Amino acid sequence: MRGLLAYSGLTAKVRAMKGQLLTKEQYRAMAALESVPEAVDFxxxxxxxxxxxxxxxxxxxxRGTIERLLAGALYRDxxxxxxxxxxxxxxxxxLYFMHFEIDILKSCLRNAAAHQPVPVGLSRYEDFFRSHSKLNLAAIGTAATTDEFIESLEGTIYYPLLAGIRDSGDGGHFDYEMALDLYYFNVTWRAIKKKIPxxxxxxxxxxxxxKLDLLNLQWIYRTKRYYTVSGEAVKKLLIPIRYRLRSSQLEHLIAAESMDEFFSVLSDTWYxxxxxAASLEEKPDLEILYGVILAHIHRTAARRNPYSIATLYSYLYFKEEELRKIITVIEGIRYHLGAGEILDIIEKEESGGNTP
Known part of the structure; x- marks a missing residue:
């Protein structure tokens, strides 16, 4: 009863907004278009x-412009x-808003490092960010160098984090982005336990x-498949939070000497x-596994706990997935993929949206 009273209005609002997520028919119609301007008009x-x-x-x-403009739909919701x-x-x-901040920060950091102009559309969100954040979008968006970007963060929680890396003399672009991600993961994990009922x-x-477990799995997989990285170096790059993956299982995954051994160890984990259970291949694409598992978790949590934060979390997750799929369709059109090819890509994982 307590949850019903506290969430009845929010749950009704979420249901109405969920009904506006794109249908599979709409994805099919967009995938059949012949140009990016046509897709935007659609x-x-x-x-x-x-x-x-x-x-x-x-x-x-x-792509960068379209991604930033589409983010406006998420901010509005x-x-x-x-x-x-x-x-x-x-x-x-x-807590969720920090996710938006980190996304904006990493985008503007890349622009500053590449001496690129402010992303189109960023100024449109200044009022929204001003209501929820201490970030100065005008300053971080117009930073022409990494130093200028870091100085534009003075007075925020992110300034000492990035300034410390810069002043050490050992930091590069990867280190800045990694520090932002790890800060977000750690702060959010602790805050969930402290501030959420x-x-x-x-x-x-x-x-x-x-999500954190799956990101660690993806990182271990990539280092083994595409790079030559020592086990100790891999450990330093992992998110220091364990959920369903035990530390011993991570150790064995890191120590695997072949991809066959990696997937053999993975098969004995919850993942x-x-x-x-999802009838995926014995050696699944970890990007697909990520989408399948998280979609199932968010869909199930919202169904079992309709009058709770789970409903909000689920909706925001699937809205972000919708934006990702829209970008996939538009980029497929840009590179002249056929409609069937584009739909195959976005339908590989069950990632939400409305059913036909």
């Missing part, structure tokens, strides 16, 4: 995206749900903890069991 015809894209020349429709939230529920929103923690930890 999105403009959909109410949830009609106000996202300003009038732009075709040459301005590169976040703001709509935030307005319906009570004091306790807003604790979750504040105990009765709702499990559903949130399940989604977030599983190996999920691979079998």
């Amino acid at each position: 999105l403009r015809s959909i109410p949830t995206y009609s106000d996202i894209f300003p009038d732009m020349d075709s040459e301005d429709l590169h 976040y703001a709509r749900l935030y307005r319906f939230a009570g004091i306790k529920q807003r604790q979750f929103f504040k 105990r009765r709702e923690q499990d559903a949130i930890l399940q989604g977030f903890g599983t 190996g069991a999920q691979t079998k």
Whole structure:
């Protein structure tokens, strides 16, 4: 009863917004288009995206611009749900918002390091960020060098983190991004346990903890397949949080001397069991495994706990997946893939959206 009273308005709002997620028919229609401008016009015809894209020349429709403009749809949905939230529920929103900050910071850091201009569309979100964040989007977006970018963060929680790496003289671009990611993961993990009501923690930890495990699995896999990295070096790069993966299992995965051995060890973990349950290949694509498991967790958590934070977390997850799939379709069109090829890519993993 307590959850029903606290979440009835939010749950109703989420259900209405979920009904506006793109259908498979809409993905098929967009995939059949012949140019990026046509795809953008198609999105403009959909109410949830009609106000996202300003009038732009075709040459301005590169991937980075489209990604940043599409993020506006996510920010708008976040703001709509935030307005319906009570004091306790807003604790979750504040935690989730750091995810937006890290995304913006890494994007602007890359631009500064490459001496590129401010991303198109960033200034459109200054009011939104001003309401929830101490970041100065105008300053970080116009930083022309890494030093300027770091100085633009003075007065925020991120300044001492990145300034410390810079002042050590040992940091590169990878180190800055890794530091931001690890800071976000650690702060969020601790805050979930401290600030989220105990009765709702499990559903949130399940989604977030599983994500961290899967990111570690992906990183170990990539270092083994594409690089020559010592075991000790790999350990230093992992997220120092364990959810369903035991430390001993990680040790064995890192020590695996071949890909066959890696997947053999993986098969004995909880994630190996999920691979079998999802009828994936014995040696699954870990990107697909990531999507399948997280989609299942978020969908199940929202169904079992409709009047809880799990409903909010699930919706935001699937909204982000929708944006990822839109980008996949648009990039497929840009590189002249056939509609069937594009749909094969986005349908490999069950990642949410409406059913036909």
